[in-house]
Amino acid sequence: MVEYTVIAVGAESEILRTRLWSRELVVKRRPAKPYLHDKIDAYLRRYRTVRECKMLAYARGLGIPTPAVYAVDLAECSIVMDYVDGVQLKELVGHVSPEQLVRLCKRFGEMIAGLHRGDVVHGDPTTSNVLVEPSGRMWIVDFGLADVNATVEMKGVDLHLVRRALETTHWQHQEQMLKAVLDGYQSIVGDGADEITRRMEEIRQRGRYH
Amino acid sequence: MVTICLGLEGTAHSFGAGVVSSDGKVMSNVWDMIRPQKGGIHPREAARHHSEKGPTIIRHALEEAGVTAQDIQLVAFSRGPGLGPCLRTTATMARVLALHLSVPLVGVNHCVAHIEIGCLESGFQDPVTVYVSGGNTQVIAFAGGRFRTFGETLDIAIGNMLDVFGRSAGMRFPAGPEIEREAQLGREYHALPYSVKGMDLSYSGMLTAARRLLSGGVPLPDVCFSIQETAFGMLAEIAERAIAHTKKRELLLTGGVARNSRLTEILSGVAVRHDVRFHRVSPSLAGDQGAMIAWTGILQYLAGNTVDVAESQVLPRWRTDEQEIRWRAM
Ligand SMILES: Nc1ncnc2c1ncn2[C@@H]1O[C@H](COP(=O)(O)OP(=O)(O)OP(=O)(O)O)[C@@H](O)[C@H]1O
Numbered sequence: 001m002v003e004y005t006v007i008a009v010g011a012e013s014e015i016l017r018t019r020l021w022s023r024e025l026v027v028k029r030r031p032a033k034p035y036l037h038d039k040i041d042a043y044l045r046r047y048r049t050v051r052e053c054k055m056l057a058y059a060r061g062l063g064i065p066t067p068a069v070y071a072v073d074l075a076e077c078s079i080v081m082d083y084v085d086g087v088q089l090k091e092l093v094g095h096v097s098p099e100q101l102v103r104l105c106k107r108f109g110e111m112i113a114g115l116h117r118g119d120v121v122h123g124d125p126t127t128s129n130v131l132v133e134p135s136g137r138m139w140i141v142d143f144g145l146a147d148v149n150a151t152v153e154m155k156g157v158d159l160h161l162v163r164r165a166l167e168t169t170h171w172q173h174q175e176q177m178l179k180a181v182l183d184g185y186q187s188i189v190g191d192g193a194d195e196i197t198r199r200m201e202e203i204r205q206r207g208r209y210h
Numbered sequence: 211m212v213t214i215c216l217g218l219e220g221t222a223h224s225f226g227a228g229v230v231s232s233d234g235k236v237m238s239n240v241w242d243m244i245r246p247q248k249g250g251i252h253p254r255e256a257a258r259h260h261s262e263k264g265p266t267i268i269r270h271a272l273e274e275a276g277v278t279a280q281d282i283q284l285v286a287f288s289r290g291p292g293l294g295p296c297l298r299t300t301a302t303m304a305r306v307l308a309l310h311l312s313v314p315l316v317g318v319n320h321c322v323a324h325i326e327i328g329c330l331e332s333g334f335q336d337p338v339t340v341y342v343s344g345g346n347t348q349v350i351a352f353a354g355g356r357f358r359t360f361g362e363t364l365d366i367a368i369g370n371m372l373d374v375f376g377r378s379a380g381m382r383f384p385a386g387p388e389i390e391r392e393a394q395l396g397r398e399y400h401a402l403p404y405s406v407k408g409m410d411l412s413y414s415g416m417l418t419a420a421r422r423l424l425s426g427g428v429p430l431p432d433v434c435f436s437i438q439e440t441a442f443g444m445l446a447e448i449a450e451r452a453i454a455h456t457k458k459r460e461l462l463l464t465g466g467v468a469r470n471s472r473l474t475e476i477l478s479g480v481a482v483r484h485d486v487r488f489h490r491v492s493p494s495l496a497g498d499q500g501a502m503i504a505w506t507g508i509l510q511y512l513a514g515n516t517v518d519v520a521e522s523q524v525l526p527r528w529r530t531d532e533q534e535i536r537w538r539a540m
C-alpha cells in the first residue's frame with residue numbers, strides 16, 4: 001500500500017507526495033472537470049499531461065533545473081516526478097532581504113532566458129511555479145502550458161505574464177523584481193533581449209481598453 | 211441620515227441614470243442603448259446619442275425614484291475607462307448638475323462599479339469577479355488596497371468576439387442572445403483554438419477559426435455551441451486559477467455577457483469544485499447602467515473621495531488597479 005499526502009491543490013491539478021522505489025516523489029494528477037464539455041476536458045487533460053511530461057524533460061536538456069519524470073499515465077492524466085524539497089518563490093517574497101530577492105529574481109530571469117534560448121516558452125511563469133531549496137538552489141515546475149518553436153511574440157507574451165504575475169501578487173516589490181528578472185534574462189539572451197522586452201511592452205498596450 | 215446619489219453611466223454605447231440611497235436601495239435605474247445599423251459602435255455617434263437622450267433619461271430616473279432634483283445630494287459619473295467622446299459628454303452633464311445643485315461630484319471607475327453593485331446585490335464581501343462584456347474580459351480581485359486584474363484578454367473582449375462573429379453570421383447587434391439560442395440547438399462540438407496563457411486568455415484565434423467553420427459549411431447551431439463551450443471553458447479556467455491563487459471564497463459573475471445561462475452554469479460548476487459561493491448579477495444590474503455608478507459614488511463619497519469640477523477630466527484608459535480603494539479594509 002502506497003501512502004500519499006496531498007501537498008497542493010492547484011487550479012487544474014492535485015499534487016500528491018509519496019515515497020516509492022526509495023525516492024521522494026510527487027504525483028501530479030489532473031482530475032476531470034464535470035462542468036466543461038467532455039471533449040474539451042478530455043483533450044486538455046491529456047494534451048497538458050503529455051505536454052508537461054515532454055517539456056519537463058526537454059527543459060532539462062536545455063540545462064534548466066526541472067524535476068525528473070519517472071512515469072506517466074494517460075488514462076489517469078498523471079505524472080510521477082521527483083519531489084523538490086523547496087518553497088515557492090512566492091512565499092519568500094517579503095521574507096528575504098532585498099539583496100536576496102534580487103538574486104532570486106535574477107535567477108528566475110535566467111531560467112526563463114534559458115528556455116527562450118532553446119525556443120521554449122513556459123506559458124505560466126509565476127512565482128508559484130518556481131521552487132527554492134533551503135540551499136538556495138532553484139527549480140521551475142508546471143509545464144502544462146509550455147510550447148516549443150517559440151516566436152518573438154510568444155516570448156514577449158511569456159515575459160508579459162511574468163510582469164502580470166508580479167503586479168497582481170507582489171505589488172509592493174514589483175519594480176525591483178521585474179528589473180532583476182529582466183537583468184537575469186538579458187545576461188543570458190544578450191542583444192536579442194531588447195526585441196523581446198519591446199514586444200512585452202507592446203503586448204501590454206494592446207489588450208487594454210481599445 | 212441617508213444620502214441620495216444620482217449616477218450617470220456613459221462609457222460606450224449605453225447611457226444610463228440611476229438613483230441609489232446610501233442604505234443600499236436602488237430607487238431607479240433607467241438606460242438606453244444606441245444600436246448601430248451595421249458595424250461596431252462609432253464613438254461620436256454614441257456620444258451624440260448620450261447628449262440627445264441624456265436629459266430625458268435623467269428626468270425619468272428622478273421620476274421613477276420619486277425624488278426631485280433638489281433631493282439629490284451627490285452626483286457620480288463614469289470617469290473611465292471608455293470611449294473618449296462618450297465619457298466627455300457624460301462628464302459634462304454630471305458637472306452641470308453638480309454645479310447647478312451645489313452638491314459634490316464623484317468620478318467613478320466603470321469596472322469597480324460593476325464589482326461594487328454586484329457585491330451590494332449578492333452581499334458578497336470579497337469576491338473573485340468575472341467581468342465580461344462587449345469591451346471587457348477581466349478576472350478581478352481585491353488585494354493590497356486595490357482591485358487587481360488577475361486575468362484579462364490579451365486581444366479582444368468576449369462580447370466583442372461574439373458580436374463580430376454574429377455579424378458575419380448575419381445576426382443583429384448585440385449577437386450574444388442569438389448565439390445563445392442557436393447554441394442550444396447545437397449537437398456536435400467542433401474543436402476551436404483554446405488559448406489560455408497564464409491567467410490571461412486570447413479570443414482572436416478562436417474567432418477566425420469559428421468563422422472558417424461557418425464558411426466551411428458547419429451548421430450555425432454547431433458553430434455557436436462550439437464557440438460557447440470553448441470561450442466559456444477558457445474563462446472558467448482563468449477564474450479557477452484566480453480562486454486557487456487568491457484563496458477567496460466567493461465568485462461573482464457580472465457584465466453584459468453574464469446574462470448567458472451556459473456561462474452561468476459553467477462558473478457555478480467552478481464554484482462547486484472549489485467550494486466557494488457563487489452569484490450571477492441579475493440582468494438589470496449586470497449591464498452598463500447608472501445605479502452601479504451611483505452606488506459606488508456613495509461608497510467613494512463616504513470615504514472622502516470626491517473630485518473638484520475643475521479637476522474632473524475623464525480617464526479613457528483608467529485601469530482598474532490604478533485607483534486606491536479607500537472604502538475597503540486592506
Ligand atoms: N515536483 C515537485 N516537488 C515539490 N513540489 C511540487 C512539485 N511539483 C509541484 N509542486 C508544488 O505544487 C504546486 C502546484 O503544482 P503545479 O504548478 O505543477 O500545479 P498546477 O495545478 O498546474 O498549478 P496552478 O494552480 O498554477 O495551475 C507548485 O506550485 C508547488 O508548490
Ligand SMILES: [Mg+2]
Nearest residue numbers: 010128129142
Ligand atoms: Mg502552478
